[in-house]
């Protein structure tokens with residue numbers, strides 16, 4: 001595919017954005033005190049979320065909010081809800097601004113809307129940050145129109161009216177929004193002034209999810225719960241990643257099995273359509289297929305680790321003259337493993353197609369599927385369905401594309417389900433990484449801090465959610481690697497004044513299915529740094545909390561650290577085999593500290609028994625939802641630090657279910673968790689990803705203090721303690 | 728094809744299905760009862776947890792022939808009309824769900840636990856193996872304790 005040059009220039013603009021903005025913002029870096037100051041890193045000045053906001057800016061006002069004739073309001077949100085609570089948070093924004101009870105606000109997820117360009121990507125902890133102003137402005141505009149309509153009806157000045165509880169009130173009048181919404185839509189009302197309120201009634205109060213009741217009664221519908229036509233379909237997949245079908249030996253015999261409707265070959269394997277998923281599964285298991293090799297058949301954990309070690313860029317500062325401290329860390333591949341595995345429904349006809357799936361980048365999905373089917377884009381309708389978890393996984397639309405191909409080949413609508421085994425082995429992963437750190441110090445100050453990250457390439461093939469940048473991410477020159485650098489540079493920064501600080505990424509391209517995993521580079525990169533900070537503190541004979549305190553850059557950062565130290569009784573006496581650990585992280589204009597206690601008497605089965613977390617989100621829209629996100633981040637950190645990873649063996653992960661990929665269960669979770677959301681200090685910062693890195697640091701540090709063993713490779717306990725499923 | 732009759736959520740139903748079809752697919756694909764979720768299909772994740780004759784079971788590994796003549800309750804049958812079961816009520820109070828996908832199974836497991844053990848200890852709650860990939864475990868634990876209280880009063 002050839003790319004017109006103006007498209008390239010757009011990517012260049014995005015990549016250049018951090019530099020362009022530096023001049024405007026540089027004055028905001030706080031002066032250093034005793035510590036050796038670290039000049040701001042790009043992410044201090046303009047983070048990935050800012051770029052997504054800027055990229056979305058020209059289209060940000062394309063949000064639709066309607067006031068319906070029942071007096072309720074409907075917000076069409078161009079984002080994906082996958083558990084992170086954005087439908088609740090945006091409903092709160094609307095309810096507040098419109099003076100409407102929360103129960104009367106409906107939030108529906110938009111279909112793919114190509115005119116939104118970059119503004120339909122759910123990632124980078126970006127939703128609330130990017131829609132905070134537009135949603136409030138839209139709701140404020142609606143309120144102003146309703147007031148204007150009432151003023152016209154009653155012949156009084158608008159300034160004498162107010163709104164409350166879904167109605168406009170004047171001295172002698174009252175009219176509900178339901179009564180006013182038609183008048184408010186008239187064009188002859190004249191201009192209205194729109195100012196979002198400065199006082200919040202609902203925003204900032206702990207609020208339960210708007211869909212909680214549907215979820216506890218089984219009425220919440222995920223993709224395969226939708227009552228739509230389509231044959232249950234499963235796919236037999238190759239024995240190694242990206243292998244392809246050479247020959248199917250028994251297609252006719254499988255077609256004759258009870259309940260099997262059709263067998264078709266697609267790029268990714270052999271699909272079996274049946275009357276039930278049980279029969280589709282039996283059919284796919286009965287297939288005899290010879291396969292062509294995949295793209296990483298010769299790779300396993302050892303070969304990949306060697307490549308990563310070789311790829312880590314050298315340090316700049318030689319270990320001469322000054323005292324120094326070094327450390328190296330390895331992190332395994334990790335499955336996203338959302339509990340709802342990869343699913344999609346596709347109904348492809350000769351002249352049109354319709355798709356349903358949990359999609360965080362629906363526009364590029366629509367554009368790619370249209371191109372694949374040879375249909376004009378507007379003939380492909382893509383519906384975004386609420387998803388059963390994502391953690392970055394649903395940025396990729398592979399299930400939707402595969403379902404479309406199968407539906408086209410079979411000439412029928414299909415409901416596609418990936419088996420859990422396939423989801424873990426052929427799904428997306430967080431890329432394995434290797435980390436080298438070096439700090440030099442003198443007279444109690446850290447003079448230099450270097451971090452070299454070598455990672456298997458993270459696939460950003462979804463671009464910013466539409467085909468222009470998605471294609472740019474695939475360009476051989478620049479392409480995914482420079483895209484990855486942009487993401488790294490705009491998310492990774494050190495919160496400490498550690499003198500001259502350099503954090504560099506070098507990626508090893510391997511044709512595997514990687515992808516952003518909650519907090520992208522930060523979980524490993526900042527997690528490793530938090531472990532290293534503890535080791536530096538010990539070297540300098542400082543307490544880990546006091547040491548961090550001395551080098552953190554701002555009072556706001558120190559406040560969350562102090563909060564967990566006080567509430568978690570930092571330094572309290574604990575029996576042998578138990579210890580506390582602490583970690584800190586700042587990202588997307590939010591910051592958090594985490595303090596855990598670990599019981600590591602049995603080193604092979606340590607358990608985090610307690611956690612205290614504090615977080616400052618600038619403006620916490622829904623504290624209860626934010627606490628949920630931090631709890632999720634904590635559980636992710638417990639899992640990936642202690643037990644959960646993927647072993648790669650001859651081109652395929654060995655793990656194929658939760659009995660093998662050891663994501664935490666109830667028995668691995670703390671029985672005491674306390675979370676503190678700090679009072680408002682500005683505008684909303686990022687929420688969904690913040691919790692992981694600080695908790696990774698805290699857990700690893702607690703483990704090190706409890707056992708005296710410095711953890712170097714994650715997950716810490718990672719045996720192949722199972723019989724792998726057949727390939 | 729053989730037919731099997733059983734009750735689901737108080738209603739008698741009959742399905743045509745091969746004897747070895749997992750009950751999960753009889754419920755979901757034949758009867759349109761989608762509360763029980765697929766998460767693994769091999770009795771590991773427990774997302775499909777439902778009740779048979781009042782006890783927790785995993786329909787993803789229970790052939791439909793085995794449920795013939797028995798009483799199945801799924802998440803859809805737990806509430807009494809609009810009146811939620813105390814466990815569901817506690818789930819709302821603690822705002823447990825994130826993506827919600829594991830929650831039908833978590834709730835059915837909790838109901839079964841509380842039937843056997845009206846006042847479960849932390850260790851007894853630990854024995855619930857249901858995976859929650861969103862990591863809601865602590866809220867699940869608190870909600871079980873709260874439900875125990877609600878059920879006592």
Ligand code: FES
Pocket residue numbers: 764765766767768769770771772773774775776785786787788
């Ligand atoms: S789907 Fe039944 S236990 Fe996982």
Ligand code: FES
Pocket residue numbers: 083339388389824825826827828829830858859860861862863
């Ligand atoms: S709430 Fe998402 S898996 Fe439990």
